[in-house]
Structure formats: structure tokens, C-alpha cells
Amino acid sequence: MESINSKLKSLIEEIEKLPSIGPKTAERIALYLLSLEEQEIKKFLDTLTDARANLHLCPICFNITDKEICEICSDESRDRSSICVVEEVNDLLAIEKTGSYKGVYHVLHGDIDPINHKGPDQIKLKELLDRIKNSHIKEVILATNPDFSGDMTATYIAKLINSIKMDIRITRIAVGLPKEAEIGLADTLTLSMAIKERKEYK
Ligand SMILES: [Zn+2]
CATH class of the missing domain: 1.10.8.420 (RecR Domain 1)
Structure with a gap:
């Protein structure tokens, strides 16, 4: 029994x-x-x-919202020339809590992870490239997790952006975060520093 x-x-x-x-x-x-x-x-x-x-996904950045366009994308005071690319909505929430980022976001809803058979077409990557092509973006901040698949995703995206537009500043925020850390779980101070001290990523 x-x-x-x-x-x-x-x-x-x-x-x-x-x-x-x-x-x-x-x-x-x-x-x-x-x-x-x-x-x-x-x-x-x-x-x-x-x-x-x-709740549904914002058609621009894929954040979760109950509005037609999410609160961040529809906020006139946000800097639309800067896109911070994150893996999941909880990463966006963690960065918002730092209060040190005033641009907009793009949520990939995953990362490129060959070990788990996840390719570029299973995340919101095409949508990111369309946004970059069709608007005046000056900087793309790659805030994918500092682990194997997050780094691979960042490298892949940087290459793609460089192949379509050369005049965009590409940066990576993982500096200061421990290896294998999850952005969504990082403490506010560490994450805030990681954003401020982001480095060029080519
Ligand atoms: Zn949005």
C-alpha cells in the first residue's frame, strides 16, 4: 500500500x-x-x-501586458533608440527594478540552445531584426544570461546585427555578474552595475 x-x-x-x-x-x-x-x-x-x-504578449517587445501595447513601449519618456535584449519576462522585471535603464526591451522568450535542440527560429529573433531594420536604433544591449546558451545567443545576435547594420553599438551587460548567473535572479545592485558597466561586444 x-x-x-x-x-x-x-x-x-x-x-x-x-x-x-x-x-x-x-x-x-x-x-x-x-x-x-x-x-x-x-x-x-x-x-x-x-x-x-x-494577459498577452506585447506585439512590439513581447513583454506581458493586458494593454494593446505594453506599458514600457507606450511610455513616451523611454529612449526608443536603445533596445535591451533579454531571454525572459522575469529578466525584464529584474532590470526594471534596478531603475537604471530607460530604454526599451525585446524579450526573446528563450535562447539558442543546441543541446536542447532549440534553434534561432524558436525564439523572437526575426522580430528583433525587423525592429532593428525598421527603426532608428543606436544601441542593442545583449542581456542574455551569462551561461553557455546565453553567451551563444548573444554572439549569434551580434553577428546578425553586424551583417545588416554596421552603425549600431552592440554591448553586453554580463560584466560583474557571476558566471552561470541568471539575470532574472540577480540582486538589484549587481544588475545595476552590470548595466552601467556594459562593454562593447563585437
Ligand atoms: Zn512592449
Whole structure:
């Protein structure tokens, strides 16, 4: 006989599918959720359903928004000549929290990762090149993670940009970040320094 109830086990397994959640944390979250009042569970599920139904990707930068164009792209005070390229929306959120970047973004939704069979056409790369071709961009900041696939993605993008437009400054922000660090998880001060001390990347 199984020592753990099958319904509890299924709940733990579902929670474990979430990113960065190991078996122990999944157990804790499952037990916490079960301890909530019916009302609180309903509020949680309603918020999730509402977010799922009303949030979509910004057609310009692929940030998540409930507006037609996201809050950053529609902000007149942002510098549209600078694009910061990130892998995921949480990287954008982390950079926004530093308050030290006033340009716009481009979210790739992934990186180029041959080991996991992810190629350039599976991320929002063509869309980035179209943006660069069709607007007055002066600088592209490559803020992909400083790990193997993030570095490979940065190199690939820099080559592509150089092949279509030579007069764009290409920089990389990973300076100061520990190797293998995730931008979305970096602390605000380190990330702020990494943006300020970005280096030319050719
Ligand atoms: Zn946007």
C-alpha cells in the first residue's frame, strides 16, 4: 500500500512541474494550499484565470501586458533608440527594478540552445531584426544570461546585427555578474552595475 494519499501525491506532482520547484518545496506548497480557506483558494484560482484570459504578449517587445501595447513601449519618456535584449519576462522585471535603464526591451522568450535542440527560429529573433531594420536604433544591449546558451545567443545576435547594420553599438551587460548567473535572479545592485558597466561586444 502507498504510504502517501494518491490525491495529495497528484497535487504535489502538479506543483513540482513549476520552474525552480523541487520535491520538498512542492510538498510544502501543497500542504499550505490545502490549509487555506475555501474563499482564499477561490480568489487564487480567479486571479490565475483572469491573468491567463487577459494577459498577452506585447506585439512590439513581447513583454506581458493586458494593454494593446505594453506599458514600457507606450511610455513616451523611454529612449526608443536603445533596445535591451533579454531571454525572459522575469529578466525584464529584474532590470526594471534596478531603475537604471530607460530604454526599451525585446524579450526573446528563450535562447539558442543546441543541446536542447532549440534553434534561432524558436525564439523572437526575426522580430528583433525587423525592429532593428525598421527603426532608428543606436544601441542593442545583449542581456542574455551569462551561461553557455546565453553567451551563444548573444554572439549569434551580434553577428546578425553586424551583417545588416554596421552603425549600431552592440554591448553586453554580463560584466560583474557571476558566471552561470541568471539575470532574472540577480540582486538589484549587481544588475545595476552590470548595466552601467556594459562593454562593447563585437
Ligand atoms: Zn512592449
